[in-house]
Amino acid sequence: MKTYKNIDLTIKSAFVQKYRDGYPLISKESISDLSKIKDEGVILNLLDSKGKFIAKGYHGIQNKGFGWVLSLDKNEQIDKDYFAKKIKIALTCRDDFFNSKHTTAFRVFNGEGDGIGGLSIDYFDGYYMLTWYSKGIYEFKDDILEALKLHTRYKGIYEKKRFDIKGMYLNNEDDFVCGEKADTPIIVKENDVNFAIYLDDGAMVGVFLDQRDVRYAIKEKYANGKTMLNTFSYTGAFSLFASLGGATKTTSVDLAKRSRPKTGEQFSINNIDPKTQDIIVEDVFNYFKYALRKKLLFNLVVLDPPSFARSKKHTFSVSKDYVKLLKEAIQITSKHGVIVASTNSANFDMKTFRGFITKAFKELDGKFEIKQSHTLPKDFKVNPKFKEGNYLKVIFIKKLF
Numbered sequence: 001m002k003t004y005k006n007i008d009l010t011i012k013s014a015f016v017q018k019y020r021d022g023y024p025l026i027s028k029e030s031i032s033d034l035s036k037i038k039d040e041g042v043i044l045n046l047l048d049s050k051g052k053f054i055a056k057g058y059h060g061i062q063n064k065g066f067g068w069v070l071s072l073d074k075n076e077q078i079d080k081d082y083f084a085k086k087i088k089i090a091l092t093c094r095d096d097f098f099n100s101k102h103t104t105a106f107r108v109f110n111g112e113g114d115g116i117g118g119l120s121i122d123y124f125d126g127y128y129m130l131t132w133y134s135k136g137i138y139e140f141k142d143d144i145l146e147a148l149k150l151h152t153r154y155k156g157i158y159e160k161k162r163f164d165i166k167g168m169y170l171n172n173e174d175d176f177v178c179g180e181k182a183d184t185p186i187i188v189k190e191n192d193v194n195f196a197i198y199l200d201d202g203a204m205v206g207v208f209l210d211q212r213d214v215r216y217a218i219k220e221k222y223a224n225g226k227t228m229l230n231t232f233s234y235t236g237a238f239s240l241f242a243s244l245g246g247a248t249k250t251t252s253v254d255l256a257k258r259s260r261p262k263t264g265e266q267f268s269i270n271n272i273d274p275k276t277q278d279i280i281v282e283d284v285f286n287y288f289k290y291a292l293r294k295k296l297l298f299n300l301v302v303l304d305p306p307s308f309a310r311s312k313k314h315t316f317s318v319s320k321d322y323v324k325l326l327k328e329a330i331q332i333t334s335k336h337g338v339i340v341a342s343t344n345s346a347n348f349d350m351k352t353f354r355g356f357i358t359k360a361f362k363e364l365d366g367k368f369e370i371k372q373s374h375t376l377p378k379d380f381k382v383n384p385k386f387k388e389g390n391y392l393k394v395i396f397i398k399k400l401f
């Protein structure tokens, strides 16, 4: 059995209790003898100043930190059996998803929520997609892969490497790992709706699985008879669900040229003629100006910006600019229309996000009512000791003026 190199590290006293209480993210600031650490993927035994065991983890550099705790048990070895056990438990937790005939795409392993920070595994109708968030976690690849193969019936396995500090995708020649190669695209189902998924076509595969419950709510409760504007639309997943839920017309706006064919494809594979919908390649901020000038009004507006984006004219950062974005959206939402405000930024919590909404409406002298809100769905398991891991925040807001 492969053994991993271990080193003992002393934790500064101010941080000891936090780790003892189960906080999983290892920070650089908490370590006294940093110079001992050289290679990512090394097992770190965290000790207090008296040399007493606190926790063990591994060294992996991510924008979020310096490594992740793997166990609070001194006697637990970090080896093949350890990884196999964690993966097996995670798979069992998703039994309902595996048994569903309606949904064939979901997350089977969600980083620290399933006990191993820095790794996620998604399932797409028989194919598994591993995402490695640091060089450190990638050192355990052989054991993790073996565990996955042992405990699943897979058609094929793919991987994405997001190693650098900003978590950017490393452009590989090939993301295929083993098994059968997948069709390009494969068609998966989410609540009986088809999605085209490309497992080997850059950083993103075509859908963000964490928005499943939001898409369902839009389709079931908010779309019927409504006009919809979907901003930062990517492959138009929200538009598709709105259309299937009875929206009279959807307008999808995204800066990326690929969004037009990709959105068209998602409509087509669900028997909706893309020509009946508007798919616009443009900077959302320009589109807002245009819509305001033309006095366009929509009954349902989705805002789902990336946490940070740079276009030719604008640099957008969610924490600085969300209020502005909301104000633009409010002005082109009809009376009693609904805005779906979403963010995946881990830099602020739900309370702060609600604060942005209050501020935006106040500045426009308008009233609103919150209809419902969402955080991560249940396959995106969250570690209760790591609240920032529950990064998704989505609020359905009814405009009352």
Ligand code: SAH
Binding pocket: 206, 207, 208, 211, 231, 232, 233, 234, 235, 236, 237, 238, 253, 254, 255, 256, 259, 282, 283, 284, 285, 304, 305, 306, 309, 310, 311, 314, 316
């Ligand atoms: N809402 C999408 C996911 C959004 S991903 C979904 O549910 O699938 C973020 C998208 O924002 C990317 O497709 C990116 O091209 C787009 N984007 C970033 N900055 C933009 C801008 N200024 N105007 C329009 N689109 C932008």
